[in-house]
Amino acid sequence: MMANELQKIGNAEPVALLKIPVLAISEWREAVLQEVRAGARICALFALPPRDSPVDPADGLARFGALKSRLYAVLGHDREAALAVCATDVEKAYPSLSQVIPQAHWFEREIAETCGVIPQGHPRLKPIRAPLSDAPFFEVAGDSIHEVAVGPVHAGVIEPGHFRFQCHGEQVFHLEIALGYQHRGVERALIGGPGLRTLHYMETLSGDTSIGHALAYVQAMEPLVGIEPPRRAAAIRGIALELERLANHVGDLGALAADVGYLPTASFCGGLRGDFLNLTARICGSRLGRKLLRPGGVCFDLPENAAVEFTRSLEGALRHVNEAAELLWSRSSVLGRFEHVGVVSAETCTDLGLVGPVARACGVKNDVRADFPSGIYRHAKVAVATHAGGDVFSRARVRWLEIQESGRLIRSLLSELAEGLAEGPILHEAFRAGRAAPVLAPDRLVVSLVEGWRGEICHVLITDRNGRIARYKVIDPSFHNWSGLEMALRNQQISDFPLCNKSFNLSYCGHDL
Amino acid sequence: MLKELLARLHQGHRTIPFPREEPVLPERYRGLPAISAANCRDGCRECEKACPTEAITFAGGGDLRLDLGRCLFCSACEDACPTGAIRFTRDYRMVTRERAALLLGDAKTLELARALEERMLRVFGRSLKLRQVSAGGCNGCEAEVSVLNTVVFDLGRFGVQFVASPRHADGLLITGPVTKNMRLALRKTYDAVPAPKFVIAVGACAISGGPYAGHQEACGGAESVVPVDLFIPGCPPHPVTTLDGLLRLLGRRGRTVIR
Structure with missing residues (x-):
């Protein structure tokens, strides 16, 4: 299917689920790629888990087996005020988009974590909200390389997150940010709503953005x-x-x-x-x-x-x-x-x-x-x-x-x-x-x-x-921008981290949900 | 330097005269709720049904209870009540030392926080260092605690200061429902504070889990991990509520009972 056949909608303009094309995985990948090449941004990329999926009592996450999850991509064309939407059904795995579309990387990590669907070939498949898991950090090796670990509890009156720096002297070669300490299960709790708490969840998704999210x-x-x-x-x-x-x-x-x-x-x-x-x-x-x-x-x-x-x-x-x-x-x-x-x-x-x-x-x-x-x-x-x-x-x-x-x-x-x-x-x-x-x-x-x-x-x-x-x-905007902060720190002095961090001023709870 | 001095003149004096004078609060501020059971129409339970956090319980016969520790101050109960049995006043004072004291009833009075014990007061009365831990907080409480450091509230003039390490701290100020992912970090931070120490829970989340009460991803507040010595209700509490509570703890506000 060509990109121009995708369902296009406007901001706050509902569309019937039946009208959203459900493509074969290869066509879906091709469609998303075409849209991005035509200048679209990924506004959302997420999975709708199959209904009545079994939930693992140990961690509360769904376990899917052979059931299919539906992936939705929402692609924003900023100059045309149009949002292209397309879907595909996947079982346990699909070829990752992140290999060709870097902006998909955080979304695909989230999909893997919440639905157990594996984006194959993802350059760095690691949970984004499981800070206590033993997934390894990226490491730089060498004689004079040292590692600095900061957080989750920080020096100021701010939210928790963990920052892992790979440094050579003062110079930061790489920063990896581990979040998820603030995960409160908001999206899970919203299912079946709206209810009495729905608006309160919105106002506290990121409390400094109560108006924005509400x-x-x-x-x-x-x-x-x-x-x-x-x-x-x-x-x-x-x-x-x-x-x-x-x-x-x-x-x-x-x-x-x-x-x-x-x-x-x-x-x-x-x-x-x-x-x-x-x-x-x-x-x-x-x-x-x-x-x-x-x-x-x-x-x-x-x-x-x-x-x-x-x-x-x-x-x-x-x-x-x-x-x-x-x-x-x-x-x-x-x-x-x-x-x-x-x-x-x-x-x-x-x-x-x-x-x-x-x-x-x-x-x-x-x-x-x-x-x-x-x-x-x-x-x-x-x-x-x-x-x-x-x-x-x-x-x-x-x-x-x-x-x-x-x-x-x-x-x-x-x-x-x-x-x-x-x-x-x-x-x-x-x-x-x-x-x-x-x-x-x-x-x-x-x-x-x-x-x-x-x-x-x-x-x-x-x-x-x-x-x-x-x-x-x-x-939340922070979902996109945390990896921007990681990039901003490349080859900077580690002592400039607080300043760089403040210049982004991202939300931890808005990301962790 | 001249530019800075000139700007300082223009910007003027910003520190509020609290506690010497009562604070100026917005007309529509929702403070301490008041229950008048005499107005309660037995059995309608509209308030209970409207509350998002099960803060209201009704045992019949005018026995209407409102748990301030769960309350989000959304005043949905006030809006739902056809007879005005619950009303949000503009009273900002509502900090207590005991969790049970936050359960408001018709005949019950709210016993505001009493000062620390004599021995503790001798140590902390004029110099109190706090370590803040956000454990699932939405940055609402964090932001409203943070403003205490600005020139407007100027917490430093009371000898209270937020410090960067638990080892430098006399106590913890906790926000958020304590997510499962923060439980360990909170416990370690608490253990790192030298005794004698105490804990302040700020906001509905830290007191009861707030809107996240009952979530499997959270622990229902600070008390699930550490003992709490001061409860500051609100979603988020107004900065003067928090300041009032801290000053009471330090014996700077006298003992008050609200009827």
Whole structure:
């Protein structure tokens, strides 16, 4: 089958499972390869385990034997706003894609781990969420080579992960990252839903991205019920998503400054980050945006006078952020530590399928808000920020540019709301309290993309014949980007690791699920 | 240098006057829930059915209990109750020394954390070093603990500091439901802290497993691995809740009973 015959869908546009072509494995591989050669990125690559598969009581993982798993590939064409979807059935093994498509490597490791299907010829088949397994680390041999092991418990107030460096003196030859310490079984628990905890799982997939993940979820649910959220709710969601981006980007600028020992910006930004969190709390009572979103709309309208007060608070905070950032850009001692450190080339970025500010700092102009606009972003156009250096400086600079753009977006949404352009309810009547929960369309697949502050959040929801969740695949941007951090450390000084790590600032729990 | 000084002037003084003054909390902040059984319509159980973490139990006859250690502060119970028997107040004080004290009822009062014992207080009262361990936390609690180090909360002025090694620490501050994959690391970190030591559990996950209670991949909170001396509820707790709890533990807030 030719690539142009694949089922193409848009962001948050459900498709009947029957319409997704199920190809023979060789055709499927060829189709995926053609799409990638035509410039597509792998947004998702995952398996739907066979129903009623036996579960091993020892580790809770499914054991399949001769049963077939169905592999789905979701390929994003960023310039066409189109997602190509195709499937294939595999038993115990299939020829790996990673040999020819490097960006498939982490996905295929996940498939092998969760479904027991072996991608044959995979260059490094090792579990991605089993840190206590005895799978060996990659080792560099030689007289003056030494190994440094860090984690899972780190020096700061951060999540656990293990980093294994192969060093020659100060120079890092290779870094291997072992994750999985945060594995809580979210995807398993989502099956059979939606239930009472579903939204809470979304809000805690990666707690610093509560709005981003919750938005991806409600955006997947709504078209399955056949409704659109009210325009006012969409605007409030946009404000919340941009506030989340502001808080985290500002926090990151401060943390980057702290990592090079430049304390003025570090301490200013540490406090300013809270100003944006507090704005979110003024909307919904929670600094992280908990309980703001729900399918059908939002739970809270903006407080009275928000247009005036929020705009004033926002402008004050942004003025202070810019002052703090200007200090950063004007200090040669800072720039000396930011520039040419932790470089990722545009080529590596594309090969590995990196996303978000990390990719844009390699000059790759991808942003879901502009490429696959949904919700309020169909009306509010986003100017995508890029920087070409691929180093720590570029990643800091892109964040700063995005801070400006988020500020602009929020102000324009606030004035739009103030002018009465989006008057009306904040929750669609299908989801009003007291009404029976709407039923999801059965046997559908929907891909929901959101540009969270770390980059592309991809949720794939598959419903069963009763309209319950048969599979809910979550791909946090960190899932793509952890291997980018490994590459950024090649030939760097090991003492630059904290700085490089902070410039990526990836999620452990968003990866581990 | 002049630029930095000028910026410092512009940025102004940011540290909140807490605990000298009460904190300013957002209008819609969901703090300590209050139960008024008199309002409870016997047998409707809508609150119980709406709770995502089985925090609410109803034994009939106005005996409505809410376990703060399980509560995600989503206020689904308040939304579901037709008669206003459960209401989320804006009280941020809710840190306790005993797990059982987190079980709210109509007649029961919440006994806020008392200070450390005299001997412990002599050692830790003015200098307390903590090691933070995230064991399956979503980075919500971690982030809200981390802000205590910023100029806004300025934890250092109370002599409390997060340190890089358990060997330098007086106690652990644990977040997350304790995943199976973190159990060993948590245990080793605890063992590496020299005695006398204590443990602080922050957030619904660390107290009860939170939304991950009952998951085979997690252990249902910190107490499954180590003894816990201070319970800070929330999802995540507001930073002033955590700060209030720490100050109570250090005997800086006096004994309060909330009715």
